[in-house]
Amino acid sequence: MDLIHNLKEVFEIDAKIKNDFQIEVEAKKELVSSILLYLKNQHGFIHLDHMSCVDWIEDEVFELVYIVWNPNTKKTVLLHTKIDRNKPEMENIDTIWDQANTYEREFREMYGIEFPGLVAEREFILEGWTEMPPMRRDFDTKKYAEETYATRPGRENAEDVREKIIKRTGEEIPDFAKKYSRD
Amino acid sequence: MSNKINTIGIPSEEEIKKAQIDFSPRCTAAGRVNDKETQKMVEYILNFARKHSLFVLAYGTGCGAIEIPATMTSRYDAERFGIRGAATPRQADVLLITGYLSTKTLKRVIRVYEQMQDPKYVIAFGSCTINGGMYFDSYNTIKALDRYLPVDVYIAGCMPRPESVIKGFIKLQELIQNGNAGNGECYRDNLDWYRTNQQKIIKNWDFPDEYNW
Ligand code: SF4
Numbered sequence: 454m455d456l457i458h459n460l461k462e463v464f465e466i467d468a469k470i471k472n473d474f475q476i477e478v479e480a481k482k483e484l485v486s487s488i489l490l491y492l493k494n495q496h497g498f499i500h501l502d503h504m505s506c507v508d509w510i511e512d513e514v515f516e517l518v519y520i521v522w523n524p525n526t527k528k529t530v531l532l533h534t535k536i537d538r539n540k541p542e543m544e545n546i547d548t549i550w551d552q553a554n555t556y557e558r559e560f561r562e563m564y565g566i567e568f569p570g571l572v573a574e575r576e577f578i579l580e581g582w583t584e585m586p587p588m589r590r591d592f593d594t595k596k597y598a599e600e601t602y603a604t605r606p607g608r609e610n611a612e613d614v615r616e617k618i619i620k621r622t623g624e625e626i627p628d629f630a631k632k633y634s635r636d
Numbered sequence: 637m638s639n640k641i642n643t644i645g646i647p648s649e650e651e652i653k654k655a656q657i658d659f660s661p662r663c664t665a666a667g668r669v670n671d672k673e674t675q676k677m678v679e680y681i682l683n684f685a686r687k688h689s690l691f692v693l694a695y696g697t698g699c700g701a702i703e704i705p706a707t708m709t710s711r712y713d714a715e716r717f718g719i720r721g722a723a724t725p726r727q728a729d730v731l732l733i734t735g736y737l738s739t740k741t742l743k744r745v746i747r748v749y750e751q752m753q754d755p756k757y758v759i760a761f762g763s764c765t766i767n768g769g770m771y772f773d774s775y776n777t778i779k780a781l782d783r784y785l786p787v788d789v790y791i792a793g794c795m796p797r798p799e800s801v802i803k804g805f806i807k808l809q810e811l812i813q814n815g816n817a818g819n820g821e822c823y824r825d826n827l828d829w830y831r832t833n834q835q836k837i838i839k840n841w842d843f844p845d846e847y848n849w
């Protein structure tokens with residue numbers, strides 16, 4: 454295919470055909486913005502579908518995925534890149550697509566990835582958040598929730614409690630529900 | 637028995653009372669005696685009128701707001717019980733909390749509740765408001781609403797269907813008629829307790845210091 458050949462020629466990267474509509478590319482983080490610009494201007498991938506981030510805590514990397522779409526050929530390119538988890542920094546691409554600004558703000562808040570030159574309020578979805586960015590996998594959300602929010606004591610087993618409720622409230626089990634009785 | 641509450645099965649009545657006292661010592665309206673004999677006649681008539689004209693604030697959070705159109709429209713037609721919408725907090729009697737509340741939303745909800753005029757009632761929908769529901773381990777949603785706002789009626793379910801919603805409203809009407817609903821005054825009296833709980837989780841607190849709404 455033309456695109457795959459050109460990518461090899463210009464950037465020396467190997468693109469894989471995933472299926473009829475998707476092409477997968479893996480690149481170094483320095484190349485990402487040039488590849489995206491190249492795809493947009495030369496190959497008609499004018500639409501940024503989505504950006505997402507995966508936390509590979511075992512490999513100490515964040516994986517960023519850029520998904521761009523060509524409305525004429527209906528093809529999608531998935532561009533993967535890996536950045537260091539301990540010093541997460543990535544190039545700002547909101548000069549190529551304005552909507553990237555919103556995604557990058559979210560990454561900054563939820564994963565703590567810095568985008569030098571990104572012009573946006575630091576506070577986005579969370580308000581007054583002082584802990585570690587909550588989408589990172591080493592953030593223990595259950596522990597945090599238990600410490601922060603009051604919990605109500607609850608049942609600890611799966612006993613059929615309808616008899617007891619009936620006795621207490623004087624209600625009756627309706628006929629249709631009787632067949633679900635455990636005994 | 638140890639003083640740990642309900643470890644096995646359903647708690648007994650005493651245990652529930654104890655848990656309620658431990659957990660939510662304020663604003664449990666139940667217990668006020670206000671039946672026809674002891675109540676003043678004016679109160680009785682007022683309560684009768686109030687119970688048949690419940691103006692519900694058109695506000696929804698979480699998944700449950702989707703049940704409201706179904707409850708209000710022709711299939712279930714909640715208006716036959718006198719339940720209808722109101723546009724602003726100052727015109728409304730009932731505040732519906734229709735699902736999980738993030739701390740960000742909670743701040744707005746408290747503000748809305750405080751703007752409502754007495755008598756005001758709160759109905760909380762779904763397991764999320766009762767014990768966190770499927771958001772029990774979320775870093776950003778509260779798990780027990782009655783710590784932060786006085787709640788009159790809880791409706792169980794995830795999400796409760798319009799039938800249960802209407803049943804909840806009828807329960808509220810019952811409480812109103814008996815004079816057991818409406819915790820605005822109690823909320824004001826125990827403001828310190830509520831404020832402590834609220835401020836613990838709302839980090840960027842910028843409410844006015846005094847009760848001045
Ligand atoms: S109880 Fe269920 S339906 Fe209701 S807000 Fe929670 S998750 Fe959504």
